[in-house]
Amino acid sequence: MVQSLNYLKETASQTAGPYVHIGLAPGAAGFDIYANELGRDITGPTAKGDRITVTGTVSDGTGAPVKDVLIEVWQANADGVYPGEGHVEDGFRGFGRAIPDFDSGVFTFETIKPGAVAASNGKPMAPHINLWLVARGINVGLNTRMYFGDETEANAADPVLGLIEQVHRRDTLIARPDGSTYHFDICLQGDAETVFFDI
Amino acid sequence: MTRKDLIQRDREWHPPAYAHDYKSSVTRSPRYALLSLDNSESELSGPTFGHSDIDPLDNNLIRNYAKDGDAIGERIIVHGRVLDENARPVPNALVEIWQANAGGRYRHKKDTYLAPIDPNFGGCGRTLTDENGRYAFHTVKPGAYPWRNWVNNWRPAHIHFSVFGTAFAQRLITQMYFEGDPLIAKCPIVKSIPDQRAIDQLVAALDLNETVPLDSIAYKFDIVLRGHRSTFFENRPEGN
Numbered sequence: 001m002v003q004s005l006n007y008l009k010e011t012a013s014q015t016a017g018p019y020v021h022i023g024l025a026p027g028a029a030g031f032d033i034y035a036n037e038l039g040r041d042i043t044g045p046t047a048k049g050d051r052i053t054v055t056g057t058v059s060d061g062t063g064a065p066v067k068d069v070l071i072e073v074w075q076a077n078a079d080g081v082y083p084g085e086g087h088v089e090d091g092f093r094g095f096g097r098a099i100p101d102f103d104s105g106v107f108t109f110e111t112i113k114p115g116a117v118a119a120s121n122g123k124p125m126a127p128h129i130n131l132w133l134v135a136r137g138i139n140v141g142l143n144t145r146m147y148f149g150d151e152t153e154a155n156a157a158d159p160v161l162g163l164i165e166q167v168h169r170r171d172t173l174i175a176r177p178d179g180s181t182y183h184f185d186i187c188l189q190g191d192a193e194t195v196f197f198d199i
Numbered sequence: 200m201t202r203k204d205l206i207q208r209d210r211e212w213h214p215p216a217y218a219h220d221y222k223s224s225v226t227r228s229p230r231y232a233l234l235s236l237d238n239s240e241s242e243l244s245g246p247t248f249g250h251s252d253i254d255p256l257d258n259n260l261i262r263n264y265a266k267d268g269d270a271i272g273e274r275i276i277v278h279g280r281v282l283d284e285n286a287r288p289v290p291n292a293l294v295e296i297w298q299a300n301a302g303g304r305y306r307h308k309k310d311t312y313l314a315p316i317d318p319n320f321g322g323c324g325r326t327l328t329d330e331n332g333r334y335a336f337h338t339v340k341p342g343a344y345p346w347r348n349w350v351n352n353w354r355p356a357h358i359h360f361s362v363f364g365t366a367f368a369q370r371l372i373t374q375m376y377f378e379g380d381p382l383i384a385k386c387p388i389v390k391s392i393p394d395q396r397a398i399d400q401l402v403a404a405l406d407l408n409e410t411v412p413l414d415s416i417a418y419k420f421d422i423v424l425r426g427h428r429s430t431f432f433e434n435r436p437e438g439n
Contacts, residue, residue: 007206008284008423012397013213014374015221015388016359019307023297023323023359030308033264033321036252038293061226068309074246074367082244084365095246102309120204120237130241134372137223139214139391141372145241163234188227198208198233199242199368 013141016134020070021099028099042073042111044091049078049112053181054098054146057105058133061189065105069135071098073109075128080115113148119159126154126161128173133186143197146184150177169195203427204238205368206284211393218391222348242368248293248327257325260298260338264321271317272301272339276417277375278409280332281362284426288332294422295325295361296336303344303354312344337415343382355382355389364424375420376402 021029027037043051058066073096076082083094100107116124126147133142147155155161161170172194175182186194216228236242256263261270277296281289299305299322302314306322320339328334343353357374364370376383383389383402392398400423409417 006286007426008282008286009212009397009400010208010284010425011371011373011400011423012392012394013371014359014391014401015224016361016372017374018309019297019305020359020372022305022307022321023295023325024361026321026323029306031264031306031321033323034257034325035254038248038252061228061230064226066227072370074241074244076241082240084247085240085244093246117240120239125239125241128241130367132367132370135227137221137225137227139216139218139221139224139228140210141370142216142229143368160236163236169231189230193229193231195231196229196233198210198235199238 013139015136015139016070016141018068018136020068020134024070025097025099039072039095039097041091042075042093042096042109044089044093047077047089047092047112049115051110051180052113053108053110054129054175054184055106055108055181056184056186057100057107058186058188063190065100066135066188067100067102067105069100069107069133071107072096072132073098073111074130074132075111076114076117078112078115080117082117116154121159123159124154126151126158142188143199144186144194145173145197146182147174148177148182149174164195202240202243203430205243205366205425206428208425212397214391214393218387220387221391224391238368243366245363245365245367245369247291248363250327253325253327258334258336260320260322260324260336262337263324265319268319270300270320270339274337274415275340276335276337276409276411276415277358277403277420278333278335278406278417279403279420279422281328281334281422281424282332283364283424285429287426288328288330289364289424290328290330290332292328292332293325293363294328294334295323296358297323298338298341298358299344301339301342303342314342314344340377348387352387353382353385355380355386360422362422362424366425369424371422371424373422374401377418378402378405
């Protein structure tokens with residue numbers, strides 16, 4: 001026998017199940033309990049930058065919308081600064097929770113377009129929003145990113161997009177601009193499957 | 200800001216995305232491999248929460264939705280610590296929980312199980328860990344409930360846990376089970392986890408040291424988040 005390394009093991013993940021809203025967004029579950037429900041306001045009132053709306057659906061391997069998904073959003077401010085890492089505007093949380101309409105499956109959230117953040121090698125990454133998806137049937141939360149379709153040059157130089165071997169799959173991470181709205185559909189499985197990350 | 204990368208997540212310890220016997224995972228699991236990313240600030244930073252975000256009563260599920268009395272059920276305390284893989288406490292971590300009532304019924308407009316709603320029980324709570332990573336909830340022990348997987352599947356009694364570390368890549372949702380529950384070994388969601396030791400880590404132990412005599416029974420449930428790597432020789436400005 002050799003010495004033990006004495007590291008603990010990470011607690012194993014389990015699905016969030018169908019009633020994740022009760023804990024993380026009770027208003028969506030149908031009742032008000034918390035004075036301050038977390039994740040409703042990503043930017044606060046004074047954030048700089050372009051105000052945008054992001055909307056889309058999450059679909060399963062059959063193409064059906066996943067109506068019980070909960071999406072968490074994590075992003076930098078317009079200067080590319082994450083809260084906790086430097087100065088951001090008062091009230092800018094960078095964090096949000098998006099829940100689809102239970103009938104249509106369409107999710108929507110309001111935010112600002114983030115600035116570029118440095119990659120681990122110091123080079124800039126194209127503006128992006130980090131997303132984490134949990135739902136019934138998802139055993140470990142899925143990480144992905146949303147990039148912006150009107151950032152063609154920055155996207156082409158982005159080191160993360162550049163890691164995606166099949167070039168056409170990079171498009172699954174790029175939201176389609178339509179005025180101040182960006183359309184971003186996420187596909188959990190199949191030919192059009194969104195790229196998910198092990199971070 | 201320079202930060203240490205996280206210890207790689209052990210994907211053989213966690214359940215796989217596709218777990219055949221948990222049927223809804225079949226169409227909701229990616230078929231392509233995950234793309235592994237070096238940690239950047241996008242992954243190593245994360246949201247922070249403070250005491251102004253939550254109410255002190257938010258961690259008491261017996262009282263936080265009480266209308267004309269306490270919630271009905273076995274009164275329990277669930278407590279423990281949030282640690283990282285290096286066994287260091289994670290202070291100020293937001294812990295959110297949700298659960299069914301004592302009869303296995305959720306307060307959710309999509310739950311139609313015939314067991315009744317408890318008018319004095321909401322079923323969610325949240326708290327921040329203290330400087331030693333400790334947290335505690337007062338609640339009632341949830342009941343088992345049936346679900347449509349196989350015809351006769353019953354979930355073991357469980358409490359859903361959602362935990363934030365300091366990095367978005369530490370984000371974790373899991374479920375806590377109760378010591379001695381015979382349904383644990385029968386559950387396809389539990390058994391999506393391949394390693395029995397990882398399952399055992401989700402089972403809270405009866406903790407008679409923390410009971411309140413003549414009031415509440417206690418269970419202890421420690422949670423481990425990913426730790427940061429300790430890089431002695433990497434050329435970085437900060438010390439180890």
